[in-house]
Amino acid sequence: MHFSNLAKTLKMDVKALDKALLEIIKARQELTTINYNNPQYDDLEEKLHDLEDDFQETYGDELERALQDIHDEYCPDSDVLVPIAYIAKKYQVSANNEYSVANTEGVFVEMDDYPGKDTKLALLPNPTRIVLSIGSEKQQVVWTAK
Numbered sequence: 808m809h810f811s812n813l814a815k816t817l818k819m820d821v822k823a824l825d826k827a828l829l830e831i832i833k834a835r836q837e838l839t840t841i842n843y844n845n846p847q848y849d850d851l852e853e854k855l856h857d858l859e860d861d862f863q864e865t866y867g868d869e870l871e872r873a874l875q876d877i878h879d880e881y882c883p884d885s886d887v888l889v890p891i892a893y894i895a896k897k898y899q900v901s902a903n904n905e906y907s908v909a910n911t912e913g914v915f916v917e918m919d920d921y922p923g924k925d926t927k928l929a930l931l932p933n934p935t936r937i938v939l940s941i942g943s944e945k946q947q948v949v950w951t952a953k
Contacts, residue, residue: 821935821952824866828932831858831894832906859891866890870930877928877937877949882916893930893937906931910940 834855841848870890878887895912913929916939924942928949931938935952 824952825932825935827858827862827866828894828930828935831855831862831891832898832932834858835894835896836898863889863891873937873950873952874928877939878916881939881949882918882926882928884919885916888914890930893928895929895931898931904933906933908938908940910943910946913938913940 834851838848838851838855841851867890871887874887874890874893878885893914895908897909897912899907899909901907908929908931910925910927913927916926916928918924918926918941921941925940926942927940929938929940930936936948937950939947939949941947
């Protein structure tokens with residue numbers, strides 16, 4: 808399979824998009840560090856939902872178009888989900904503040920070119936991009952916000 812980078816220009820501020828995505832990731836990480844009994848849990852959860860709602864409202868249409876293009880090219884048999892569904896549960900951050908994910912992160916998609924392999928799409932920040940993971944051995948950036 809040939810991988811092209813579907814880098815289409817978005818009609819939004821990509822720095823603001825990246826910042827909003829990072830805020831969601833940080834809020835999710837913070838929420839995982841406390842338990843349900845913590846008095847701050849409900850406030851943090853509400854803050855996270857507000858961030859996700861704002862993200863979807865501000866960037867959802869443009870990101871869904873990009874996701875539709877990706878699905879059309881790589882995994883046409885899989886439904887496009889709302890953009891926040893593609894945000895991974897766990898990220899690794901390098902000393903250079905570069906974000907990556909394990910191949911186990913992301914939304915499962917069906918790809919005829921890779922039968923029997925888990926294929927997933929995940930949304931990453933810094934810069935905002937979508938990565939396709941194929942099995943445990945390969946990752947490919949299939950879209951970058953520009």
